[in-house]
Amino acid sequence: xxxxxxxxxxxxxxxxxPKKRFSPxxxxxxxxxxxxxxxxxxxxxxxxxxxxxxxxxxDWIAVHVVDFFNRINLIYGTVAEYCIxxxxxxxxxxxxxxxxWADGNKYKKPTPLPAPQYVLLLMDWIExxxxxETLFPVSTDVPFPKxxxxxxxxxxxxxxxxxxxxxxxxxxxxxxIGAEPHVNTCYKHFYYFVTEFDLVGARELEPLQEMTSRICxxxxxxxxxxxxxxxx
Ligand SMILES: [Zn+2]
Numbered sequence: 001x002x003x004x005x006x007x008x009x010x011x012x013x014x015x016x017x018p019k020k021r022f023s024p025x026x027x028x029x030x031x032x033x034x035x036x037x038x039x040x041x042x043x044x045x046x047x048x049x050x051x052x053x054x055x056x057x058x059d060w061i062a063v064h065v066v067d068f069f070n071r072i073n074l075i076y077g078t079v080a081e082y083c084i085x086x087x088x089x090x091x092x093x094x095x096x097x098x099x100x101w102a103d104g105n106k107y108k109k110p111t112p113l114p115a116p117q118y119v120l121l122l123m124d125w126i127e128x129x130x131x132x133e134t135l136f137p138v139s140t141d142v143p144f145p146k147x148x149x150x151x152x153x154x155x156x157x158x159x160x161x162x163x164x165x166x167x168x169x170x171x172x173x174x175x176x177i178g179a180e181p182h183v184n185t186c187y188k189h190f191y192y193f194v195t196e197f198d199l200v201g202a203r204e205l206e207p208l209q210e211m212t213s214r215i216c217x218x219x220x221x222x223x224x225x226x227x228x229x230x231x232x
Contacts, residue, residue, distance in 0.1 A: 088115035
C-alpha cells in the first residue's frame with residue numbers, strides 16, 4: 001500500500017512545479033541522458049560524478065544542478081503535505097540548526113520562516129535562477145557568466161538544506177512510503193557530486209554528517225579512472 005503510493009507518486013510526476021527540461025539534440029541534453037543512464041542501482045556513485053574526459057566542467061555542473069533541483073523537488077513533494085506551519089514552524093535541521101531566509105529582495109535581512117514557506121521561496125528562487133538564460137545559459141553558444149560557479153554553489157547549498165529538513169524532520173514519512181532507498185541514493189549522488197567539485201562548504205554539510213557516514217561508503221575509484229577534477 002505504502003509502496004504503491006510512492007510508485008504512483010513518481011509515475012504521475014506529481015510535483016508541485018513542472019520539471020525543468022533540457023532540449024533534445026543539445027549537448028546538455030545528451031550529458032543529462034548520460035548522467036541519468038549511469039544511475040543504475042549498484043553503480044559506484046563516487047565514480048559517476050567525475051567529469052567525463054573531454055567535457056566542459058560548467059556544462060557538467062549545469063546539468064547536475066538542474067537534475068538535483070528536479071529530484072529534490074520531487075522528494076520534498078512526498079513530504080510536503082506533512083510539512084506545515086504547525087509541525088515545522090522553523091526551517092530547521094534538529095535543535096542545532098536553523099536556517100534564515102534572505103533573498104536581497106523581499107527579505108533583505110535573514111528572516112526566520114516556517115519550513116514550508118522557506119522551501120517554497122527556496123525552490124522558487126532556484127527556478128528563477130535556472131530559467132534565467134543570462135545566468136544559466138541553455139545553449140552552448142552562450143558562454144557561462146563569470147558568476148556561474150558562485151551561483152551554483154549557492155543553489156546547491158540551499159538545496160542541501162531541503163535534505164537536512166526532510167531527513168531530520170520527515171524521515172518517518174519517507175520510510176512509511178518506502179522512499180528511503182530512493183532518497184538515500186539521491187543524497188549520496190548529491191553528496192559525492194558537491195564534494196567532488198567543492199560546491200558546498202564543510203560547515204553546511206555538518207547537519208547530516210551522521211547520515212553521510214552511515215550511507216556514503218562507495219569506494220574511491222582507482223586513479224586510472226580519474227578524470228580531471230575541479231579544485232584539486
Ligand atoms: Zn517540515
